[in-house]
Amino acid sequence: MLNRQDYLLVTDYYSKYPIVYKLTDTSSAAVANVMSGIFSLFGPPEEIVSDNGPQFVGKHFKDMCRKWSITHTTSSPHYPRSNGLAERMVRTVKNLLKKCSQTGQDSQLAMSHLRATPVDSHMRSPAEMLFGRPIRTTLPSHHLSRESTTTDHLLNRQSKMKETHDRHAGPDLPPLHVGQPVRVLHPKDHTWIPAKVSKVCDEPRSYEVSTPNGGILRRNRSHLREIPSSTNPTPKRVRFDEDYTSSTQAETPQQNGNNHQPTPETQNIQSKGPTSNSQTTTRYGRNIRTPARYMFED
Numbered sequence: 104m105l106n107r108q109d110y111l112l113v114t115d116y117y118s119k120y121p122i123v124y125k126l127t128d129t130s131s132a133a134v135a136n137v138m139s140g141i142f143s144l145f146g147p148p149e150e151i152v153s154d155n156g157p158q159f160v161g162k163h164f165k166d167m168c169r170k171w172s173i174t175h176t177t178s179s180p181h182y183p184r185s186n187g188l189a190e191r192m193v194r195t196v197k198n199l200l201k202k203c204s205q206t207g208q209d210s211q212l213a214m215s216h217l218r219a220t221p222v223d224s225h226m227r228s229p230a231e232m233l234f235g236r237p238i239r240t241t242l243p244s245h246h247l248s249r250e251s252t253t254t255d256h257l258l259n260r261q262s263k264m265k266e267t268h269d270r271h272a273g274p275d276l277p278p279l280h281v282g283q284p285v286r287v288l289h290p291k292d293h294t295w296i297p298a299k300v301s302k303v304c305d306e307p308r309s310y311e312v313s314t315p316n317g318g319i320l321r322r323n324r325s326h327l328r329e330i331p332s333s334t335n336p337t338p339k340r341v342r343f344d345e346d347y348t349s350s351t352q353a354e355t356p357q358q359n360g361n362n363h364q365p366t367p368e369t370q371n372i373q374s375k376g377p378t379s380n381s382q383t384t385t386r387y388g389r390n391i392r393t394p395a396r397y398m399f400e401d
Contacts, residue, residue, distance in 0.1 A: 105200055111137055114192045115148075117257070118232035119222055121192055123214060131161025139167055145233070147171040152186055154178050155321075179309050179323035181290045216240055225256040276324050279303070279310055284330040287312050287322055295328060 109129050113122040122145075124137050142148075151168065153159040155177050168175045178186040199217060203210040218230040219240045230238045232253055279285065279300050286295040301319065302311035308324040383391040 105197055106204065110196075112189070112193055112196055113138070113141055114189055115145075115229070115233060116152075116188060118229045119188075119192070120218060120229035120233045121196055121214070123196060129158055130163075131158050132163040134158040135161075135163040135167035138164075139171070142171055147173055150174040150176060152176050152178065152189070154183075154186065154189075155180055176306055179306070179326075180321055182323040182326065185308075185323060212241070216242055223260065226253060226260070276308075277329075279324070279327065279329070285312060286328045286330060287314070287320060288326040288328075297330070298327075300327075 109126040111124040111126050111134060113124075114120070122141060124141075126133065126137070151173055153175070158164060159175070159177065165175070167173075183190045195217070196214075199213050200210055202208075203213050215238070219228045219238050219242070221228045222232075226232070228237065281300055281303060283300045285298055285300060287298045288294075289296055296314065298312040298314050298320070300310055301313045304310060304321065309321060310324065310327060311319055311321050312327065313319055383393070385391060
């Protein structure tokens with residue numbers, strides 16, 4: 104939405120060619136009708152990747168994909184990186200429309216210039232890659248030779264971008280299975296809540312989990328954390344210095360042969376004595392140093 108106006112942005116993955124439509128109705132039927140017009144003009148794609156908006160999961164949109172024999176894949180909720188091309192194009196087009204609104208320039212002419220701009224120094228413009236020829240604009244431009252291997256440059260460019268991303272993304276997380284207990288990241292307060300995997304989705308690295316309150320959530324693998332199968336260690340009692348002192352005082356009369364009975368205060372202190380001499384450790388195996396307690400006399 105821009106200036107209280109809804110737009111539909113469609114981008115071709117191969118050529119990066121953007122198509123923008125202003126919408127007066129955001130229902131699933133209206134979006135499906137606009138998409139059918141785009142497909143009749145440029146041809147239907149093999150696959151559509153979209154977010155999980157109600158326009159794209161409605162019955163009319165699913166019927167449209169079935170009619171055009173298109174595979175529909177939705178990105179993971181709250182994980183825009185799974186549809187990075189669309190998110191980046193949304194930012195580019197939104198900035199362009201904002202500048203046109205501020206300067207009073209024609210937005211359609213600006214979109215034409217964007218489509219005629221080469222993707223990089225080794226690739227042609229989106230319009231030339233889509234139509235096979237450069238389009239004429241009001242700006243001076245330089246077009247690469249048509250004999251250049253656009254596909255090789257595109258694959259090489261995507262490979263370099265993947266290497267740059269993987270350099271900071273860390274290793275791939277192991278897959279999960281149905282019934283496995285996990286923790287899922289809450290998108291608002293960024294806390295981890297317990298859940299259980301209920302379904303492995305067909306989309307890459309996507310899972311459905313069930314929460315304790317009965318809700319079903321679909322999340323990306325990066326939003327899920329495995330719960331260790333090992334149980335937490337049984338907490339152990341900590342031995343304090345006053346326990347040693349009182350225990351020694353209570354045993355001294357018995358060692359001297361006296362029949363002195365311990366006072367109630369002494370019995371109470373003795374009952375708090377430790378039951379085990381084992382050292383307390385964390386669940387990761389690190390030793391816990393017992394705190395030094397001091398008993399002050401009146």
